[in-house]
Amino acid sequence: MEHRTVGELMTRKVVSVRLETPFKEIARILADNAVSAVPVLDGLGRPAGMVSEADLLRKVADRSDLTGRTPLPHLEAWERERAEGRTAGEFMSAPAVCAHPEWTVVEAARLMQVQNVKRLPVVDETDRLLGVVSRSDLLRVFLRRDQAIQEEISREVVGRLARLGAAGVTAEVAEGQVTLHGSVDDALLIPVLTRMCAGIDGVVSVAEEVTAKARA
Structure with missing residues (x-):
């Protein structure tokens, strides 16, 4: 028996940003491409981390609310540091948790579960980005x-x-x-x-x- 591989299920046409990409441009990229997260690439095209809607919302939630209807969320020191970031490299979730195209569905699913992530950048033997595999991609085996x-x-x-x-x-x-x-x-x-x-x-x-x- 052979499980389906990450390379068979991953999305190959991937939208990404760079370490220096500013906050508002990331928000625009997420909205324009209808995605909830993108890989952050270094100068060699290798995933340095992931930036998601949750990372962007952390900055919004940390702002004062003059209405007083909702309490200010408690943020740990590292969360507050990220919330104050201006570029992808400053508020991304890092390091990137990556998979390889030859991995099976089982291996990728277990890594997602252990690391509590919703998607994995897929890299080659030189760590260059090949694609992204998400939870929904892995669930396609049930189709x-x-x-x-x-x-x-x-x-x-x-x-x-x-x-x-x-x-x-x-x-x-x-x-x-x-x-x-x-x-x-x-x-x-x-x-x-x-x-x-x-x-x-x-x-x-x-x-x-x-x-x-x-x-x-």
């Missing part, structure tokens, strides 16, 4: 057709385990939900089948209605 998932399970799961006694298993797929039917020679194969099916891109859940043949 796979049920038939494609069923065919991959038959080929890559049941097919590989057939000689071990799983040849009698079939898979039914509806809206990404897999149900395994049939019988196996050894009950120990049932959790293996379930785990392997769960690892297929696009699978939402796996249920099994599989029995083990009685031993003589």
Whole structure:
């Protein structure tokens, strides 16, 4: 089984800014391109960080509100320093958390989860920007057709385990939900089948209605 790669899912036409790009120009770029964040590149075209709507809003939220209807948010020292920045290099989120095009969906998703980020710049072996992969890009694997998932399970799961006694298993797929039917020679194969099916891109859940043949 091969998971889809970041290179297959990433957005290649990427809008970016430079370290010296001023605040208002960044706000304009985000609005004009209908994006919520952009990579910040250094002089060699390498991602130095990311600047997002949240970074821009930090500056707005830190201003005084004469109406007094909302309290001034508490900002840590580093947040206040960023809020006072004027250019991308001064208020971006850094360093950039990057991925590589050969990474799998699983690897990219885990990094996003660990680093609590919504998108990853994708770089080559010299750290030059190739694209950006976002959470929504990774979720595209769940748009796979049920038939494609069923065919991959038959080929890559049941097919590989057939000689071990799983040849009698079939898979039914509806809206990404897999149900395994049939019988196996050894009950120990049932959790293996379930785990392997769960690892297929696009699978939402796996249920099994599989029995083990009685031993003589």
